[in-house]
Amino acid sequence: MAPSLLEKLNAKAKERELQKAEPTSKATKVLTAPGTGHAHLAPYRNVKEERENKKQRLQNRASSKTEAKGEASDGNDDEEDDEGELLVRASEDLVESREQQERAEDEDEDGEGDDDDDDGGGDDDDEHDNDVGDSDSLGDVGDTDESEEEEDEGDDAHNEEVAEEENDVDSEQGEAVDDDDDDEEEEQATIGKEQDRENAEDDSGGSDGCGDVAGDAQEDRSQTTHAAEIAAPNASNSEQPSKVTKKKKAGPTLNWMRVPIALGPExxxxxxxxxxxxxxIARALKRQGMETLFPAQVGLWRESCAGAAEGRDLCVCAPTGSGKTLAYALPIAQGLSKCIFRRLRALVVLPTHDLVLQVIPTMPHTQRIFVL
Ligand SMILES: Nc1ncnc2c1ncn2[C@@H]1O[C@H](COP(=O)(O)OP(=O)(O)OP(=O)(O)O)[C@@H](O)[C@H]1O
Structure with a gap:
């Protein structure tokens, strides 16, 4: 059954309506929403005014933010100035993009409205739709303003937190510096006290009438310092100046302690x-089976009886059974061999009775033994 003329006309009208309702862009889609268009011009003017106000607010806000950051830095910080310029540019770009979008929406709205006027029906609904779309877009802008205000508040809060953290860091660094200064002062005070105590000891040793003891102590110090220099000459250079002053105060040293004579089996x-x-004495030694002198005996003889070594102290350090008793008995016997007086001419002091019993066979002609 063929469609009637009325049905064809209705079908064409629907196709035209569908063609008009087909969305080609976001702005067109908004314009096709249902509503009345009586308030088209008034909201359009309000949009213009609000757009200008909004632009001015954003610029003021960006400029105030830049000034606030500049004051917080207390100086001409180039990086923060750049950030301020970037914020201003970003706000201007945002305003321009909003304006372009709204212009595109307005142009599309005008085009649709003309078409609708030509069609002669549904104008009011489309115009109202445009108003609704504008109000929605303004609502979006309002939301954007709120979100920007929230972001600004967040930025301000973040800046305050950063400033507090910087203050905390500065205070901590200051405390750390104070602690370091305190430690250095304590160390210097300790070093000063030690030097004062050492000087007092040196002064008391020289003024209490015990000059020999003090001299021995100074000699020991100088010997220790000298031995340390011999052992590690490079290390003495890194010692503290106080030890260098000790070397200057040192007295004469004893050669028999500072320069020992080393002996061996040969x-x-x-x-x-x-x-x-x-x-x-030689014949007496041979009678007892002693054909040679041990190294300690030879060394002591050379330092006491041979040459010009008589009259000074000697210290022998040798292993057990190395003949130390005969070593000091031979110089005594040598000295007594030319003495005709019967009196105390030699004294041997031993720490234990057992050692006395060990010494008597080596010195059989000992007249008296005193046990303390
Ligand atoms: N020149 C020598 N030739 C042979 N024998 C010796 C000689 N000198 C010492 N002796 C013998 O060596 C032994 C040990 O000697 P002596 O006791 O003097 O050693 P010492 O070093 O004094 O020992 P200690 O450290 O225990 O006192 C003794 O029996 C002694 O008679």
Whole structure:
């Protein structure tokens, strides 16, 4: 059954309406929403005014933000100035994009309205739709303003937090510097006290009438310092100046302690080759089976009886059974061999009774033994 003329006309009218209702852009889609268009011009003017106000507000806000950041930095910080310029540019770009979008919406609205006027029906609904769309867009702008205000508040809060953190860091650094200064002062005070105490000790040692003891102590210090220099000459350069001053105060040193004489097994010497030994002593040694002198005996003889070593102190350090008893008994016997007086001429002091019993066989002609 063929469609009637009325049905064809209705179908064409629907197609035209569908063509008009087909969305080609976002603005067109908004314009097709249902509503009345009586308030088209008034909201359009309000949009213009609000657009200008909004632009001015954004610019003022950006400029105030830039000034606030500049004051917070207390100086001409180039980076913050750049950030302020970027914010101003961003706000201007946002306003321009909004304006372009709204202009596009207005142009589309005008085009649709003309078409609708030509069609002669549905004008009021479309115009009202445009108003609704504008109000929605303004609502969006309002939302944007609110969101920007929230962002600004967040930025301000963030700036305050950053400022507090910087203050905290500065205060902590200041405390750390104060702590370091306190530690250095304490160290200097301790060093000063030690130096004062050492100087007081040195002064008391020189003024209490114990000059020999003080001199020995100074000698020991100088010997220790000298030994340390010999052992590690480079290390003495890094010592504190106080130890260098000790070296200047040191007195004379004893050669027998500072320069020991080292002896070895090769230093054994036949009895008949011992220079200056009394022949009677040599014969007595051979009678007891002692054909050679041990190294400690040879060394002590050289330092006491041979040469110009008489009259000074000697210190012998040798292992057990190395002949130390005969080592000091030979110089005594050598000295007594030329003495005709019967009186106390030699004294041997031993720490234990057992050691006394060990010494008597080596010195059988000892007249008296005193036990304390
Ligand atoms: N030149 C020598 N030749 C042979 N024998 C010796 C000689 N000198 C010492 N002796 C013997 O060596 C032994 C040890 O000697 P002596 O006791 O003097 O050693 P010492 O170093 O004094 O020992 P200690 O450290 O225990 O006192 C003794 O029996 C002694 O008779």
């Amino acid at each position: 230093d054994r010497l036949p009895v008949e080759e011992v220079a200056g030994l009394d022949p009677r």
